[in-house]
Amino acid sequence: MAAGCRFVAGYPITPSTEVVERISKRFPVMGGTFIQMEDELASMAAVVGAAWTGTKVMTVTSGPGFSLMMENIGLGAMMETPCVVVNVQRGGPSTGLPTMVGQADMMQARWGSHGDYRLIAIAPQSPQEAFDLTIDAFNLSETYRVPVMFMMDECVGHMTEKVVIPPADEIEIVPRVLTDKKPGEYLPYATNGWPVPENVRAGDGYRFHTTGLTHDEKGYPVMSAEVQEINVNRIIDKITDNADKIIRIEEEQIDDAEVVVVAYGITARVARMGIDLARAKGVKVGFMRLVVVWPFPEARIAELAERVKGFVVPEINLGQMVLEVERCAAGKATTTLVGHAGGGVHDPQTICDAIVEAAR
Amino acid sequence: MRYWRTPLDFDQVTVPHGEVVVIADRCKGCAFCVEYCPKGVLALSESFNAKGYHPPEVVVEGECVNCNLCEMICPDFAIFCVPAGDAEAAKAVVDTAAEEDAAAGEEDLN
Amino acid sequence: MSTPARTKSMDEHPIAPYLRMDRIPHIWCPTCGIGTVVKCFASALEEADLDLDKVSIVSGIGCTGRSAGYMNLDAFHSTHGRAIPFATGLKLARPELEVVVFSGDGDLSGIGGNHFIHAARRNMDLLVILVNNFIYGMTGGQNAPTTPVTAKSSTMPFGNFERPFNLPHLAASCGASFVSRWTSLHIRRLTKCMRMAMRRKGFRFIEVIAPCSTLYARLNRLGSGLELMRFYHDNATIKHNIDTREVDIGYQDTIVCGNFVDEERPTFLEAKDDHYQTIMGDRYVPMSPEGGWLHE
Numbered sequence: 001m002a003a004g005c006r007f008v009a010g011y012p013i014t015p016s017t018e019v020v021e022r023i024s025k026r027f028p029v030m031g032g033t034f035i036q037m038e039d040e041l042a043s044m045a046a047v048v049g050a051a052w053t054g055t056k057v058m059t060v061t062s063g064p065g066f067s068l069m070m071e072n073i074g075l076g077a078m079m080e081t082p083c084v085v086v087n088v089q090r091g092g093p094s095t096g097l098p099t100m101v102g103q104a105d106m107m108q109a110r111w112g113s114h115g116d117y118r119l120i121a122i123a124p125q126s127p128q129e130a131f132d133l134t135i136d137a138f139n140l141s142e143t144y145r146v147p148v149m150f151m152m153d154e155c156v157g158h159m160t161e162k163v164v165i166p167p168a169d170e171i172e173i174v175p176r177v178l179t180d181k182k183p184g185e186y187l188p189y190a191t192n193g194w195p196v197p198e199n200v201r202a203g204d205g206y207r208f209h210t211t212g213l214t215h216d217e218k219g220y221p222v223m224s225a226e227v228q229e230i231n232v233n234r235i236i237d238k239i240t241d242n243a244d245k246i247i248r249i250e251e252e253q254i255d256d257a258e259v260v261v262v263a264y265g266i267t268a269r270v271a272r273m274g275i276d277l278a279r280a281k282g283v284k285v286g287f288m289r290l291v292v293v294w295p296f297p298e299a300r301i302a303e304l305a306e307r308v309k310g311f312v313v314p315e316i317n318l319g320q321m322v323l324e325v326e327r328c329a330a331g332k333a334t335t336t337l338v339g340h341a342g343g344g345v346h347d348p349q350t351i352c353d354a355i356v357e358a359a360r
Numbered sequence: 361m362r363y364w365r366t367p368l369d370f371d372q373v374t375v376p377h378g379e380v381v382v383i384a385d386r387c388k389g390c391a392f393c394v395e396y397c398p399k400g401v402l403a404l405s406e407s408f409n410a411k412g413y414h415p416p417e418v419v420v421e422g423e424c425v426n427c428n429l430c431e432m433i434c435p436d437f438a439i440f441c442v443p444a445g446d447a448e449a450a451k452a453v454v455d456t457a458a459e460e461d462a463a464a465g466e467e468d469l470n
Numbered sequence: 471m472s473t474p475a476r477t478k479s480m481d482e483h484p485i486a487p488y489l490r491m492d493r494i495p496h497i498w499c500p501t502c503g504i505g506t507v508v509k510c511f512a513s514a515l516e517e518a519d520l521d522l523d524k525v526s527i528v529s530g531i532g533c534t535g536r537s538a539g540y541m542n543l544d545a546f547h548s549t550h551g552r553a554i555p556f557a558t559g560l561k562l563a564r565p566e567l568e569v570v571v572f573s574g575d576g577d578l579s580g581i582g583g584n585h586f587i588h589a590a591r592r593n594m595d596l597l598v599i600l601v602n603n604f605i606y607g608m609t610g611g612q613n614a615p616t617t618p619v620t621a622k623s624s625t626m627p628f629g630n631f632e633r634p635f636n637l638p639h640l641a642a643s644c645g646a647s648f649v650s651r652w653t654s655l656h657i658r659r660l661t662k663c664m665r666m667a668m669r670r671k672g673f674r675f676i677e678v679i680a681p682c683s684t685l686y687a688r689l690n691r692l693g694s695g696l697e698l699m700r701f702y703h704d705n706a707t708i709k710h711n712i713d714t715r716e717v718d719i720g721y722q723d724t725i726v727c728g729n730f731v732d733e734e735r736p737t738f739l740e741a742k743d744d745h746y747q748t749i750m751g752d753r754y755v756p757m758s759p760e761g762g763w764l765h766e
Contacts, residue, residue, distance in 0.1 A: 006762030007563045009555075028746045031755040032762065033562045038588040042555035045548065045585075049528070049559030052546065054763030057563070075549050176763060201763060202544040202560055203567045205523035209490070209539055211547035220493060221539065221547070383483060388500035391696055396655075413500065432513065432657040435505025437483045437494060 002131075002171055003138035005056040005084070006032040009046035011039055011065060014098040015154045016088040019060040040065035044072035044085070051081045052210070054176050054201035056138055060086040062154075063096060063105055066112070073147050074113030075212045077235060080189070080197065082141040082176070084134070086150040088157040089265075091342030101154040102342035103265055104317035109149040110294045116232050118239035120246055121149040121294040123264040127161045133291070139174040140246065144238055145196040151293060153316070155266040155345060183207060188219035189231075195238040239295055248291040249300065253279075257286025259358045260304055261312045262325050264290040266345055271314050274351025281352070283359045285312075293321065301328035310334035310358035314351045316342055334358060377444040378426025380418050386438035389413030393430035393439050399423040402430065488512035488522075490542050497536060501687075501695025503654035503680025507601050508537050510657055511572070514664035525568045528557040530582060533607040533682075534574035534600075541572075551581030554589045557596050564761030565739055568597070568668070575602040575616040579635050583615070590644035593672045595737040599664070600637065600675065601654075603682035611685030618721035622689045637677045639714035642731045647672035649714065649731035653702040654680040656727060663729060672737045679706075679725055692722070 001023070008027070010020040020034065027034045037043040040061055047057045061069060066087045076083055089105050091097025105112075109121040120140050124133045134150060141148040179186050179198035188208045189197045200206045213221035214228045239246065253275070254260065263271040268289045278285045288304075290297070301311070301324075310333050313322035318339045326335040338354045340346055367373070380401065387409055393416050394402045401424050405417040416439065418424070424441060431440040482491065489512065498504050515522065522543060529538035531550035538545040548556040553573045561569045571578070578586050578600050589596060605623055606612040613623040613630055616637065620629045642649045648670055652660040660678060667674040679702065681687060681695035692698060702725060710728040717726040736744065746754040 004764045006757065006764065007559070009559060028750065029753050029755055031757050033757045035558070035562060037555060037558075038584055041552065042558075042585050042588070045552035045555035046559030046562070049546070049548070049556035050563035050762075051559075052544075053560060053564035053567070053761040055563040055761055056764070057559075071549055072552060075552075175765065201564070201761070202526045202546075203524050203564050203761070207523075207542055207544060209545040209547070211539070212549055213547065386495050388495075390501040390694075392501070392506070392699060395696060395699070429657070431484070432509060432661070433506055433655075434509065435498065435502060435654075436496070437485060437489065437505070437509065440483050 001026060001030065001032070002165070002168070003056060003135045004173055004175070005058045005138065006030070007047070007050040007055045007057045008032070008034045008059060009037050009043040009050070009057075010034070010060050011037055011043050013040075013062045013065045015090055015157050016060045016062050016086065019086065019088075040068035041071065044069040045075075047083050048072050048076045048079065048081050051076075051083050052202045054178065054199070056082070056142070056176065058084040058086065060088070062088050062090050062098075063092045063102070064094065066105055066108060070108075070112040073119075074115060074117065076147040077113065077117040077119060078212050079210050080145040080235065081147065082145050083147050084137045084141055084150055085147055086134075086152060089151060089153040097343050099154070100343040101266060101316055101345065103151075103153050103267065103315050104320065104342060106151060106293060106315070106317065106320045107323075109151055116236060118236045119147055119149055119294060120144065120239065120292065121151050123151045123290060123293050124156055125265055125268045125289070126156060127159055127163050130156060131163050131165060135171060135173065139172070142174040142176055143196075144242070144246075145199070146239065149294070151265065153265045178204075187217045189215060190217040191234065195242060243295040246292055247295055247297045249297050250289040250291060252287040252289075254286035254288065254304075256284050258284045258309045259312060259355050260286045260288055260308050261314065261351065261355065262288045262290065262301075262321070263314050264293055264321065267314050267316055270345045270348055271351055273348035274314070274346070274355065277348055277352035278355040281356060283356055285355050285359070290321070296321075296324045296328070298324075298328045301325055302330065305329040305332040308333050310336060312336045312338060312351065312354045312358050314338035314340075314346050314354070316340045316345065376426045377422070378424040378441040379444050380424055380430065381440055381442060382415055382417065383438045384409045384415040385411070386436050387413055387415035388436050388438075389415065390435060391416070392433045392435070396433055397430055398427060399425060485509060485512045485516070488515055488542050490540055493540055496540055498533060499684045499695075501681060501683040502533070503603070503678075503682075503695060503699070504534050504537065504601055506654040506657065507599070507660070507678050507680055508540060510661040511599065511664055512541070513661045514668060517661070518665045518668040520568060520668060524566055525570065526557075526560055527570045527572055528553045528560065529571070530573040530577035531608070532574040532577045533603075534572065535577055535608070537572045551577055552585065553577065554582055554585040554596065554598065558589060558594055561595055562739070562757070564759070565757060566759035566761070569595075571596055571598045573600065574607070575600060575604065575637070576606040576614045579615045579637060579640070580606075587640070587644045590641050590646040590673045590675070592738040593645055593647055593735050593741075595671050595673070595739060597667050597674045598676070600677050601680050602637065602677050603680050603686055605682055605686040607682050607685050611689050618719055618723070620721045621686070623686075624689065634719070636714065636718045638675070638717050638730050641673070641675040642714045645673070645735075646675045646731065647733045647735045648674035650675075650729040651677040651679070651717065652727050653706050653725060654678055655699050655702040655706070659708075659727075670732075672735055679719075
C-alpha cells in the first residue's frame with residue numbers, strides 16, 4: 001500500500017490469507033479496491049486487466065494458487081504488465097502442507113509459465129524486508145514492465161517482529177510514468193532504444209490494442225518467426241541486459257572464505273547459525289544471501305568458484321537454487337545441497353556439517 | 361410493394377432512393393446481401409474479385425430504397441448504400457478503399 | 471472525444487471510424503456471422519453516443535475472440551476464458567470505463583464458465599456479448615458446451631450426447647440484470663438491443679446465434695452460413711420476457727429470441743459503495759472514477 005498499490009484481486013489460501021484480510025480492511029479508507037475473485041485464475045486475470053488502467057496491482061497466493069496463476073503471469077509477461085505476485089511458499093507439491101514452510105517454488109517462479117520469458121523474483125528474510133522489499137518489487141515491476149514474484153515463505157509470513165515503517169516522504173517510489181506521445185503517434189510496443197515501451201492507460205483515448213499473441217510494435221498479432229524473434233528476445237533482453245542493476249545479494253565474511261553458503265528467505269537466518277558453528281570450528285566460511293533470486297547472480301558465483309573450494313546451498317526443497325549454483329560454478333568448486341522436504345527449517349548443525357565436509 | 365389497403369397518406373410519402381456501393385475486393389461472396397435485400401436488387405456477379413470471390417452487383421436498377429440492410433448484414437464491411445445523388449462521391453472513395461485494403465492485406469500476415 | 475458523426479459521402483464504409491481499417495479484411499470465413507455482429511456492435515456504439523475513449527473491449531481466444539483486434543477502441547486480447555475477470559479488473563480499477571466483453575460460446579461458457587457465473591452473480595457492470603456458433607471454431611470444430619444434442623463436431627464425430635447450456639437461463643439464474651438473445655440475422659433488433667444495453671448498468675448479457683460455415687455447418691452437412699441464416703429466418707421466434715427456462719436450443723430446432731430479463735439491480739460497485747457508506751460513513755474513500763493511477 002505504501003508503494004501505491006490500489007488494486008488487489010486475490011483468493012484466500014493459507015498461509016497468505018492474512019495479507020488480503022488486512023488489505024480488505026484498509027483499502028476502503030484509502031480509495032483502493034480489493035475483490036476476492038472466484039479463483040486464482042480469475043485473480044491473476046483481473047490483476048493484469050487492472051494494471052492497464054495505470055493502477056499498481058498485486059495479488060497474493062501460495063503454491064497451489066501459484067500454479068493456477070501461471071497462465072496469466074505468462075500473459076503479464078507477454079503484454080509487459082507491471083504487477084506483483086506474492087507467493088507465501090508452503091510445503092508442496094499439490095495441497096502439501098498448507099500451514100508449514102517450504103521453499104520449493106523457486107524454479108517455478110522462473111519457469112512456471114510456458115514459453116520463453118524472464119521475470120524478477122525476490123526473497124525476503126524478515127517482516128522488515130517484507131515491507132521494504134515489497135516496495136522494491138513494485139519499483140522494479142514499474143521500471144521493467146514485468147511481473148515480479150515476491151517469494152516469501154510461511155515462516156517469514158507468520159513471523160512477528162518489529163517493523164520500522166519510514167515516513168512516506170522517505171520512501172522512494174517509482175511511479176507509473178505515462179507516455180507523453182499523442183494518440184496516433186504512440187505505438188504500444190515501440191521502445192526507441194529503451195528497455196521497455198512507454199505506458200498508457202485504458203480510457204485515455206489511445207485506442208491501443210494489446211494481446212497475448214506474438215505481436216508487433218502496434219500490438220497487433222503477427223504470426224511469423226521474424227516477429228517472434230523480435231518480440232520474445234525483447235522481453236528477455238530487458239531483464240538480462242539490465243541484470244546487473246537488478247541483481248541484489250548480501251555477502252558476509254566472504255573475503256577469506258574457502259566455503260560459501262548460498263541461501264535465501266528464512267533459510268538465510270538459519271544458515272547464519274550454521275556458519276557461526278562452522279566458524280567456531282575454524283572453517284573459513286562465507287555467506288551469500290540471495291535477495292533478488294531471479295535474475296540469478298551468475299557472474300558472482302562464477303567468480304567465487306575460481307577461488308573457493310565449495311558452495312553449500314541449504315534450502316527448504318530437494319534441490320532448486322542449488323542447480324543454478326552448480327551450473328554457474330561450472331565444476332570449478334563443489335556444490336553441496338542441504339535439502340529439506342519442507343515442513344520445518346533446517347537444524348543449523350546439518351548446515352555446519354555440510355560446510356565442514358565441503359571445506360575438506 | 362403490395363398493400364392490403366391503401367394508406368391514407370399514400371400520396372404524401374416519398375419513397376427514398378439509394379445507390380449501392382460495393383467495395384468489391386473486400387467481399388467474400390457470402391450472398392447475405394443478395395438473399396436479404398428487400399427489393400431484390402442484388403445478385404452475385406459473374407466476375408471475380410482479387411481473392412476469387414464473386415462480389416454482388418446491382419441487377420435491378422432504380423429500386424434501391426437506401427434501407428441499409430445490406431450494409432448492416434454484410435459481415436465483411438464490403439457494401440453500403442448512399443442516398444441517390446451521393447453516389448459520385450462514394451464511388452471515388454471505393455477505389456481508395458480497395459487500394460488501402462490491398463496494402464493492408466500484404467502487411468497483415470494473418 | 472467521440473468519433474464525429476458519419477457522413478455517407480466521406481471515407482469508406484460508414485462504419486470505418488469504429489474499426490481498425492488497417493486490419494481489414496478480417497480473418498473470418500465467408501458466410502461467418504461474426505462480422506455481422508461486429509457491424510451491429512459498431513452501429514450500436516454510434517447510436518448510443520458513448521465517449522468512445524472510455525469504452526474498452528476485451529475478448530478471449532477463439533474466432534469471436536479476434537473481434538477486439540478489429541475495433542477502434544482500447545482493445546485487449548486476453549487469455550482463453552479469462553476475458554470476464556480481465557474486464558472486471560479493468561472496470562474496478564477505473565470505474566468510469568465502459569467495459570465490453572466480446573467473446574465466443576466456448577471461451578465464455580466453457581473454460582470461462584466459472585468467471586461468467588460469478589460476474590453475473592455479482593452483477594458486475596460489464597456488457598457481455600457472447601457469439602454462439604455452437605462449436606469451437608478457431609481450433610477446428612470441437613464440441614462446445616452449447617453444441618446441441620446429436621450435432622456432430624470433431625471431438626464428437628458420432629454426434630453430441632451431452633446436454634448443452636441454456637445460456638440465457640444460466641445468466642438470468644446467476645443474477646444478470648439484462649439478458650437477451652438474438653441471431654445475427656436480426657440485425658436491427660440486435661443493434662437496438664445492444665444500444666439499450668449500453669445505456670444500462672450491471673451484468674448485461676446478449677447471446678447472438680451466428681453461423682459457423684467452415685465447421686459447424688460443414689461437419690453437420692448443413693450447407694454454408696447462408697443456409698444457416700435461412701434456417702434462422704424460418705425458425706427463430708421472438709418471445710420477449712419469456713421464462714428463460716424455456717429457451718433451450720435443440721439441434722436444428724426453434725430458436726427463441728427476445729429480451730428476456732431487464733431489471734434494475736445494484737451493480738457490484740454500487741452495492742460496495744452503499745455498504746461501506748453505511749458502515750463507515752465519511753471514513754469510506756471509494757476509488758475515484760478515474761481509477762487507481764496515482765500521479766506523483
